Amino acid sequence: MATATAPDTIAAIATALGPAGIGVVRVSGPGALAVARRIISDGSAGGLPDRVATLVLLRDPHDGSFFDQALVTYMAAPRSYTAEDVVEISCHGGIAAVRATLAAALAAGARLAEPGEFTLRAFLNGRIDLIQAEAVADMVAAPTDLSLKAAREQLGGRLSGEVAAARAQCLKLLARLEAGIDFSEDDVPPVDRRQAAVDLSAVRSRLDHLLDQADRGRLLRTGVRLAIVGSPNVGKSSLLNALLRSDRAIVTDVPGTTRDTLEEQLDLEGIPVVVVDTAGVRGTTDAIESEGIARSRRALAEADVALLIFDAGRELNDADRAVAAMVREYGVPVLAVLNKSDLPEKTGDGDLTALGIDGPAVPTCALNDAGVAPLRTALLELIGGGDIRANELPLVTNERHQEALRAAAAHLEGSATAVADDLPADFIAIGLHGAVRVLGEVAGEDATEDLLANIFERFCIGK
């Protein structure tokens, strides 16, 4: 039936499952307070003051047994994330403790929330707009602190503001053109073509600025895939371990990947990097060799960048040459590494140049972590994320927004061409209409009514 049913009360674990000090179970809906009362100690059940954390004992609603101690905060509607009554239960961390709390909340009458349902409710209740809802999804999935910060800026509405400003610029120029068309006998000053060209390029640069940041924005959201390749025994695994050891972030295995390639997640100065390791290939039999090559190929096919490792302590062999040829074949941007740089150098930059690999190579010694810091820097530069921290944080991290901005820019290009080709106002207006519409999809409003309102505000029309 196509009715929108009254909301029920939902609960879910709001923090990541895993070893941590605190776990939060969030309950939202009209019955949130009732659910909370059923699972907390009688002593505090009477009063859960709004927006005050209260220390309580948690009990199993079935048998009344206490199983944990928790801080409970009640946030009355509409001053909560979902704009519904919300209770947040901060219990002890750890998988078992948090699950027990959730189970108690479910036993007390809450329903397990569907993925994203809290955000959906916040959106349906008008707490956040569509851009913000998307930003929440990005935040939840944010792999690094910097990704999180970019998503948070978007949640704060900075992108909406920028897009709305660009759209307002378009509307202003469009209003002048349309007033001249629809009220041609009124006292409407004609649109100066030179001024129109200036105005158009002003909006363009605003959009271009946003778009310039977009690539870096995507880098933050989805990260890059890095392949570590090299012939057997050059020290790929130990180099990877050194890289991971140097990483402040927690490293977790990403489940569901192929059994024989290991994927590791690395926080490279804020840029999420998925490392596809081809380690584990050892030995000298032909079968194992060819298996190693197949893995390297797979890794290179998926990678955005590659680390090509050589053993500085021995001369180049056929295997090194084969891997180098393979890297060139895939055309992946590559950073050469001369590992075991503590040994007397038998292979140097000159040898790599002969292989068609651009230097200079980064010297490392994975055994003692030496050279790992320069490697991180060189890698960051290769990825192109070096200037993210230096510049302002990118606003556009989302593909949908990026596409809309690109379409708007293309429409404005059309208007600029119409101005340059000396075409009449009607044709200049087409691209502006297009830009207003696509920008409106990101931030927007009804274009026609906005336009008319804009015309009447600005011009004395009517006879």
Next chain:
Amino acid sequence: MTPDGDSGRNGYGVIVVGAGHAGCEAALAAARLGARTLLLTMDPDSVAGMPCNPSIGGPAKGHLVREIDALGGEMARVTDRTQLQIRMLNTGKGPAVRALRAQCDKWLYARAMGRVLRGQPNLDLRQGSVTGLLWEGGGDDWRVVGVETELGRRFRGAKVIVTTGTFLNGRIIVGNTSYPAGRAGESPARGLSEDLAAHGFAIGRLKTGTPPRIDARTIDFAQTELQPGSTRPLEFSFDPVPADEIAGATPNPVYPGAERHDGRLKMACYSIYTNPGTHDLIRANLHRAPLFNGSIESTGPRYCPSIEDKIVRFADKDAHQLFLEPEGFTTNQVYVQGANTSLPEDVQLALLRSIPALANVEMIHAGYAIEYDFAPSQQLRGSLETQRATGLYLAGQINGTTGYEEAAGQGLLAGINAALAVRGEPPLSFRRDQAYLGVMIDDLITKEIDEPYRLHTSRAEYRLRLRQDNADLRLTPVAERIGLASESRLRRWREKAQAIEAAGEWLDAARIPANDASAAALRAIDSAPIAEPTPAANLLKRPRMKLNTLRELAGAPPVDREAAAQVEMEALYSGYIRQQDRIVERSRKLEHAPIPPEFDFATARGLRTEARQKLERVRPATLGQAGRINGVTPADIAVLMVYMKRAGATPG
């Protein structure tokens, strides 16, 4: 009752209430489509009146007049018979926004329309003030089966079209004075809005206004600027009226600038400017202005503000342009375009006299504001039949629109659909990419009317397609299908369509030789010469190239100018037309996403209260329609999308 609605002496197929621009078109269309038609009006001697500016056309409005004409309506032909000045506007702003605007002799216009009505078989023009409708059924299922006049006479009719203009409980306001009136000097229509309200219709109130009329003999024309019209003969109708039907009496000698062109008499208009003295005078009397002292609360149109409103809102402007427009060939009565006002009469006279050309002016009658009842148009179907009552159609200002052209367009469509319904045929409607008429009707049934609705070209997303020069190509086939196009109209349309087709075929095949003649022709349009024989179609894409120039170069005889113009525009602008289509389609991905008829907006969380109320009232059938309702924001649409998506995920 027999299918054609003729159930004897008193039984009509279609009854039209009111003989303004909507009523005349409605009655003519219904009668021409074979319905026995009654047109009831308070005064059969004054039909198709122009209580405001006697001007027809302008951007979007002129397009609409041509569409009415292409569909077999009458407005264009009556305008052509009685125009005293005509101009093509927007000539430099693009082919799609070019628009005709004519000034008419308002007395001749009314008389010419009256003649058409009286000569129309199947149509009875009768005096009568309708005070109520004849209803059958009850609850939510009403049927209208006729009308009752103030004298108690009842007329039965299968379909009733109400076109009462500003007459429903009209009230005129000038300064401190206000009195019931339908127009200056005419009684309002009473009873009908109460009857509609009693049967569940929402009734609202709107305001419009008109400027003072002044005596031409008291104008110092030497201090005005002459505004002549086109010296070229221009016509609205695709089916031109015979020369001997075109008015051209000896003009009143008081007006300078009248000239004859091609045997037709063309008069001028005159422009003047207000000055700081005028503005000071208005400001000093704002406390006596009904718009500002609270005695008018209803909303007037933003595009037609009163002079006092303009002075207040645009305080930094120290001059506003006004136009003096003769209301006919022989009359002394002159319309002061731009000086709408409901200020007290003494202030009106003083403000006019503050302008040098009008220093000694006398008013024939004062400007006034008028408030009237209307039935918010979201209560209509796309056919203009009401949702609440079968057999009842509303057209014109009663739907909250303004403008003779907007009224005539609705009247035509209501007349057609009433007659089609009598014949048992489905109603006619137009898409937004097909006609300004389609844009207007779709706006009316989806948008909240909070000021009198006027068409603008910017309301049309597919503006490049909806040109005034191709209205016949777009719509005359429809008129042919329903049987509303005259023989001569069909012949002209066929000739034009065939000429365009032939010219297009020639263009696709022809090649232009690279010789001295082609080099010279290209040089003449500042274009590079060609080195080898080149497809004519490619050369026509070059700016300023003409089809007939290419034909001459290829040794082909010239084609009709109008057909050539259509082919030229197609060649030059087809890329832009496609771009425009893409822009609209892109944002219209939701256009056809259906909203289930049983969807309960009331229980949909997330919709803002305003949006929920409007959605419940309009009950849009698609997300596209929902999006066009003003007050429904993209956020509301996103909310609806969530529900539609959920409904799709869980069938049943």
